[in-house]
Amino acid sequence: MRARDLAVDYEAVSVDSDALVAARLMAEHQLPGLLVLDEHDRPRAILPASQMIKILVPEYVIEDPALAPVVDEKHADQLCQVLTGRSVGDCLPADAPPPPLADPDDTALEVAALMARVRSPLIAVVEQAEDGTHLLGVITAAHLLHELLETSGG
Numbered sequence: 283m284r285a286r287d288l289a290v291d292y293e294a295v296s297v298d299s300d301a302l303v304a305a306r307l308m309a310e311h312q313l314p315g316l317l318v319l320d321e322h323d324r325p326r327a328i329l330p331a332s333q334m335i336k337i338l339v340p341e342y343v344i345e346d347p348a349l350a351p352v353v354d355e356k357h358a359d360q361l362c363q364v365l366t367g368r369s370v371g372d373c374l375p376a377d378a379p380p381p382p383l384a385d386p387d388d389t390a391l392e393v394a395a396l397m398a399r400v401r402s403p404l405i406a407v408v409e410q411a412e413d414g415t416h417l418l419g420v421i422t423a424a425h426l427l428h429e430l431l432e433t434s435g436g
Contacts, residue, residue, distance in 0.1 A: 284391050285393050286386035288429060289419025294319050295369035297326060302362065304370050305334050314403035317381060317420055318370055325406040325414045327378045329370060337373055338362060358420035386418055390430060393421055 294317040295304045304316055308331045315330040336344070338361040343350050365373075382400045384393050386405045397405055406425075407418045 283389045283429060283433065284386065285335045285388040285405075285407045285421065288390060288393065288419070289386075289424065290424070291359075291419035292317060292404070292422070294417075294420075295329075295370050296323075296339040297369065297374070299370045301337075301368040301370055301373050302365040304329065304373075304397070305362065308334060314422065316370075317404060317406055317417075318374065319417075320412070325381045325383065325408065325417060327374050327403050327433060328402055329374060330380045330403060333372060333375070334365075338364060341431050344388055369405060373403070384421065385409075390426065390433075393431065394426060395406075396419075397423060397426065 293307055293313060295307070296319050296367060298321075304361050307313070308316060313331065315328050315333075318327040320326040320331050340353075343353065379400075382396050382402050382405050384396060386409050388396075388405055388407075393405055396415060403423045405421045407421060409416045409418055
């Protein structure tokens with residue numbers, strides 16, 4: 283099985299997309315992350331759901347988890363307000379690596395090895411053409427695992 287056969291349509295956002303809308307998209311569709319596209323619709327980064335959660339949690343609680351129980355429910359219910367007025371680009375770490383890319387002809391094992399090596403929940407499948415990079419779809423870790431289990435009879 284080749285990457286082109288494993289690739290599926292997947293939710294993508296641009297670096298300029300509203301962060302709150304992106305968070306809702308992840309939550310409503312239970313996505314492990316979103317593919318972030320640049321201004322030319324080329325894959326720019328992966329925004330993991332865990333990164334969005336990290337933005338919601340106050341820094342002092344991350345540094346000292348013992349403080350989490352002292353945050354009252356009123357303040358805990360307002361955590362998502364930190365996303366208001368922010369873009370997806372604002373939520374990406376400054377050192378966000380480019381997203382892992384697979385060639386359409388890569389095998390399932392090559393995709394699995396790439397995913398394991400970079401620890402990404404998503405792999406973008408792109409085709410290089412004379413007029414630029416074309417996104418064919420995305421392979422998620424869950425989908426890849428499902429396909430590998432199917433082919434092995436597991």
